[in-house]
Amino acid sequence: MRVPIICMDGRLRxxxxxxxxxxxxxxxxxFEIVLLALLLCQETKTLSALLRQVAxxxxxxxxxxxxxxxxxxxxxxxxxxxxxxxxxxxxxxxxEHARQRAAAPKRRGCPATPVVTGYLIGDDSTMHKxxxxxMAGLGKHHSTTAGTRVVGHSLVQGLYxxxxxxxxxEPQLYRQQAVxxxxxxxxxxKIDLMDDLIATFxxxxxxxxxxxxxxxxxxxxxxxxxxxxxxQISTGLKSNRMLRIADPEAPNGWRWMGLAEYAAGLxxxxxxxxxxxxxxxxxxxxxxxxxxxxVKKLYRCxxxxxxxxxxxxxxxxxxxxxxxxxxxxxxxxxxLAARWAVEVLFADGKELLGxxxxxxMSAEAIxxxxxxxxxxxxxxxxxxxRLRREWQRHVTLGEARREVQRTHWRHLITWMHQQFADGAxxxxxxxxxxx
Numbered sequence: 001m002r003v004p005i006i007c008m009d010g011r012l013r014x015x016x017x018x019x020x021x022x023x024x025x026x027x028x029x030x031f032e033i034v035l036l037a038l039l040l041c042q043e044t045k046t047l048s049a050l051l052r053q054v055a056x057x058x059x060x061x062x063x064x065x066x067x068x069x070x071x072x073x074x075x076x077x078x079x080x081x082x083x084x085x086x087x088x089x090x091x092x093x094x095x096e097h098a099r100q101r102a103a104a105p106k107r108r109g110c111p112a113t114p115v116v117t118g119y120l121i122g123d124d125s126t127m128h129k130x131x132x133x134x135m136a137g138l139g140k141h142h143s144t145t146a147g148t149r150v151v152g153h154s155l156v157q158g159l160y161x162x163x164x165x166x167x168x169x170e171p172q173l174y175r176q177q178a179v180x181x182x183x184x185x186x187x188x189x190k191i192d193l194m195d196d197l198i199a200t201f202x203x204x205x206x207x208x209x210x211x212x213x214x215x216x217x218x219x220x221x222x223x224x225x226x227x228x229x230x231x232q233i234s235t236g237l238k239s240n241r242m243l244r245i246a247d248p249e250a251p252n253g254w255r256w257m258g259l260a261e262y263a264a265g266l267x268x269x270x271x272x273x274x275x276x277x278x279x280x281x282x283x284x285x286x287x288x289x290x291x292x293x294x295v296k297k298l299y300r301c302x303x304x305x306x307x308x309x310x311x312x313x314x315x316x317x318x319x320x321x322x323x324x325x326x327x328x329x330x331x332x333x334x335x336l337a338a339r340w341a342v343e344v345l346f347a348d349g350k351e352l353l354g355x356x357x358x359x360x361m362s363a364e365a366i367x368x369x370x371x372x373x374x375x376x377x378x379x380x381x382x383x384x385x386r387l388r389r390e391w392q393r394h395v396t397l398g399e400a401r402r403e404v405q406r407t408h409w410r411h412l413i414t415w416m417h418q419q420f421a422d423g424a425x426x427x428x429x430x431x432x433x434x435x
Contacts, residue, residue, distance in 0.1 A: 271310060
C-alpha cells in the first residue's frame with residue numbers, strides 16, 4: 001500500500017527542503033519521492049518498486065529521466081548534506097572542547113589544547129550485477145562476500161566520523177582501464193580516487209583528522225598526501241610488507257624483514273592484552289605487539305600486530321601501521337577499530353537502502369542512485385542521533401529506519417481516518433493507495 005506524499009513526516013520534509021537549491025521544482029518533487037520511498041520500501045529498490053511506495057502522480061519514465069538526464073549535480077547534493085552535517089556537529093565539537101578543558105588538572109603553564117579527532121575513512125565495495133550485462137561501467141571486481149571476482153560496479157567511498165555522527169562523502173565509480181577505453185572516459189585508479197579524496201577533504205574546524213584505510217590502500221602516495229595536510233593516517237598491512245629491524249651484524253646496523261617472519265620470531269611475552277573497542281557490545285580482549293620502526297615504501301610509523309589469542313598462528317596475525325607515533329597501544333586500538341564504521345556503512349547501505357539493487361543503465365544514473373541512497377542515510381543518521389539521546393543507548397541504523405517507518409504508517413492511518421471522516425468512500429481511498 002502506498003503512502004501519500006502529504007503524509008511525509010515533518011522532520012523528513014524539513015530535511016528534504018535543505019536540498020531545494022540543488023534541484024528545480026519538478027526535480028525536487030522526484031527527490032522527495034525517492035527519499036521517502038527508499039526509507040519505506042521493503043522490496044528490491046528498483047525504480048518501479050520505489051514508485052509503488054508513494055501515492056503520487058509521476059511516471060516511471062519521468063523518474064528514469066530524473067536519474068539519467070535531468071540537469072542536477074551529485075557534488076551539490078553531497079556538499080549540501082555535508083554542510084548540514086557540519087552545522088549539527090560543530091556544537092558537539094565545542095561541547096567536547098569545553099568538557100576537556102573542565103576536566104584538565106589545574107596547573108601552571110599553558111593548558112593542554114583539547115583534541116577532537118575526526119576519522120576520514122576510505123574503502124571500496126563491489127556491487128554484484130548478475131544480469132546487468134548492458135549497464136555502463138561494468139567490470140570484474142573482487143567481492144568479499146562471494147570470495148572471488150564478480151561482474152559488477154566498484155564504489156569508492158569516503159566516510160567522515162566525528163563525535164559518533166557519520167557523514168558519507170560523494171560516491172565515486174571506479175572503472176578499470178579496459179572499461180574506460182571501451183567507454184571513452186579518462187581512467188583513474190582507486191589510488192587516484194582516494195588520493196583526490198584526501199587532498200580535497202575539508203575537516204570540521206576544531207578537529208584533528210585521522211585517515212583510516214585497509215591494506216589495499218597502504219601506499220606511500222596516500223601517506224604522503226595525508227601527512228602533507230597534517231593528517232594522521234593508519235592503514236592495514238599485508239604480511240609480505242617489509243619492516244626495518246636492528247641487526248648489529250648488518251653493514252648499516254639494520255636490515256629488512258618480512259612481517260610474517262618478524263611475527264614468527266615473537267614470543268608470548270612480546271604481546272600484551274588490550275581492549276578492542278566496540279559501540280554495540282562489550283570490548284573484546286586482543287593480544288597486541290607494537291614496534292616503532294620504518295616500513296619499506298612508507299615512512300617511520302608504529303607497526304601493530306594483533307591476534308585474537310596467544311595461541312593463534314602466524315597466519316592469523318593481522319598487521320597495521322600508524323603515523324601516530326605518540327599513541328599508546330590502547331589509543332591505536334581505538335584508531336583501528338574506528339575503521340569498521342565504513343564496513344557497517346556498506347552493509348547498511350545495501351541491506352536497508354538497496355545500494356546495490358539499482359537497475360539503471362548509464363554510469364551517471366548509477367552514481368546518482370548511490371548519491372540519493374546516501375542522502376537517505378544522512379537523514380537516518382540524524383534520526384539515530386535523536387533516538388540515541390531519547391533512549392540513552394546505542395541505536396542501529398536499522399532501528400532508526402523502523403522508527404521512521406512507524407511514524408509514516410501512523411501518519412497514513414491518521415490521513416485515512418480524516419478521509420473517512422470527510423465522507424470519502426472506502427473504494428476511493430483504496431484506489432488512491434493501491435500500488
